[in-house]
Amino acid sequence: MTGHGWDMYLHTLAQYLEHFAGRPAHFVTAEGPPASSGPGSWAALEEALGVKGPFARGQQLRLAPEGLPPLEGVVDFAYPEFVNFLAIRTADGLYRFHDNSPMGMPQAVGHYLFGEIDREATEQAWRDWLARAYD
Numbered sequence: 001m002t003g004h005g006w007d008m009y010l011h012t013l014a015q016y017l018e019h020f021a022g023r024p025a026h027f028v029t030a031e032g033p034p035a036s037s038g039p040g041s042w043a044a045l046e047e048a049l050g051v052k053g054p055f056a057r058g059q060q061l062r063l064a065p066e067g068l069p070p071l072e073g074v075v076d077f078a079y080p081e082f083v084n085f086l087a088i089r090t091a092d093g094l095y096r097f098h099d100n101s102p103m104g105m106p107q108a109v110g111h112y113l114f115g116e117i118d119r120e121a122t123e124q125a126w127r128d129w130l131a132r133a134y135d
Contacts, residue, residue, distance in 0.1 A: 008077055008085065008087065008096070011076070011077050011087075012077070012087070012094055012096070012112065015076055015077075015089055015094055016094065016112065019089060020094075020112075020114050023114045023115075024114070025112045025113065025114055026112070026113045026114075026117050026119050026122070027110065027111070027112055028109070028110075028111045028112075028113055028117075028119060028122050028123050028126060029108065029109065029110045029111075029123065030108065030109050030123050030126035030127040030129075030130055031106045031107075031108045031127070031130070032045075032106040032107040032108065032130035032131070032133070032134055033106060033130065033131050033134050034106060035134040036101070036106040036107040036130065036133070036134045037100065037101050037104055037105055037106045037107075038101060039101070041099070041101045041106075041107055041134070042084040042099040042101060042107070044133055044134060045097060045099070045107050045130075045133060046086075047133075048065065048066065048129070048132070048133035049063045049064065049065055049086075049097070050062070050063060050064035051063060051086075053084075053086070054078075055075045055078050055086060056075060056078055057075055057076065057077065057078040058074060058075065059074065059075040059078075060072075060073075060074055060075075061073060061074070061075060061088060063088065063095075065129050066129065066132060067125060067128060067129055067132065068125055068126070068129055071088060071090050071095060072090060073088040073089050073090035073091075073095070074088065074089055075087065075088060076088065076089040076094070084099030084101075084102075085097065085098060085099060092113060092114055092115050093111055093112055093113040093114055093115075094111065094112040095109070095111045096109060096110045096111060096112075097109055098110065106130075107130060107133075107134075109126050109130070111126075
């Protein structure tokens, strides 16, 4: 699983250079509760976003995370053998949703957001969303 991570990170760098070059990024990360590390936890994350995979590169998606603004964008990374990962490029960021459950770890998000944000409040909002997704 982690071998595909390098592909994703290098792709994210390429997306930054192509779509956001020169703009400062705010890295926003959040981890789900322990309940998000078990079997079926990726399906709960998809449900909380209002989508269902598999996803295809270039696919238009609208995500509806409760308590956060909806996200409209394009799937910018999809790897057939790495199905439990969602990468969306919007006008203001690169949103990454990671299924860490195969490693016994909670679901996580790692977003690169461009523009003015309150990083701490945004991270807390994503933590709260992840907690609600696994209530």
